[in-house]
Amino acid sequence: PFTPVQHLYVQNVNLAIFDTIKVCPSPRIDVSCEFGSSKYYALCGFGGILSCGLTHTAVVPLDLVKCRLQVDPEKYKSIGNGFAVTVREDGVRGLAKGWAPTFIGYSMQGLCKFGFYEVFKIVYSDLLGEENTYLWRTSLYLAASASAEFFADVALAPMEACKVRIQTQPGYANTLRECAPKMFGEEGLWAFYKGVVPLWMRQIPYTMMKFACFERTVELLYKYVVPKPRSECSKPEQLVVTFVAGYIAGVFCAIVSHPADSVVSVLNKEKGSTAVQVLKRLGPRGVWKGLIARIIMIGTLTALQWFIYDSVKVYFRLPRPPPPEMPESLKKKLGLTE
Secondary structure, rough: OOOHHHHEEEEEHHHHHHHHHOOOOOHHHHHHHHOOOOOHHHHHHHHHHHHHHHHHOOOHHHHHHHHHHOOOOOOOHHHHHHHHHHHHHHHHHHHOHHHHHHHHHHHHHHHHHHHHHHHHHHHHHHHHHHHHHHHOOHHHHHHHHHHHHHHHHHHHHHHHHHHHHHHHHHOOOOOOOHHHHHHHHHOOHHHHOOOOOHHHHHHHHHHHHHHHHHHHHHHHHHHHHHHHHHHHHHHHHHHHHHHHHHHHHHHHHHHHHHHHHHHHHHHHOOOOHHHHHHHHHHHHHHHOOOOOHHHHHHHHHHHHHHHHHHHHHOOOOOOOOOOOOHHHHHHHHOOOOO
């Protein structure tokens, strides 16, 4: 048995070890990489490829009808009529026209959109500091998503031009392998990038709404709707919140970006037109053609994108910070703590 002095010594050693463990906890084993590391960004980009490439390809039939409603409203009078006319003229396989450029183009867009969003969000947050990041978080989401989408649209533009040409010019080309060389031979490299400015007009507001609305909706859902903190929710429960917030964000995205989407569809169909000329010709009412189809498509698509993206984060055990909370230093400045 220990003497009283030895017993006291052992107790002090145990307390010292316990205090050390509290001050210097062991590294977290529930995440696969550090937040903001190269691996983190790479896996976020991979999640973007899956979320955008798969979802946009899945809704190609609806996208095809939407584009035809925009460029030829006399022939395609409604969503139902558009499907009926397309199937009658091209068969059921005709509804899949443009799937290849859609998959390639939106996979590249998703890589840049989600990957660069994570990069810019961290970079801008570091520039603002912890307190301003919380106070200006909506502006942070808007700036980071706009910056990411600028590069994402450059990656998307060539395939988007091919997709619209295949879908809206019957007889021009049926596959990407036919379309791309033909466009290059007729108009050169410009054929693939003449729609990049209208794409910025469409996609940057869309993406700003998509990310900012999603982030704030998630925050509000956990604050006012979900009866427990996110840390206490199961992974399936968290993904349900993600899907709901994504759908709400998608509806707003569709409305904000639809006029520019109409211009892109017509511009890529025609040769020699400019965005301003197309906008004047469509007029205030023409730019809203196909809005209902786009709300259905974009709402579902955005919800699925966020669901897939968040699922990738869960599967690969990426760090997922909780909804933003006011820093303690800011609480003290505002007199919210003693």
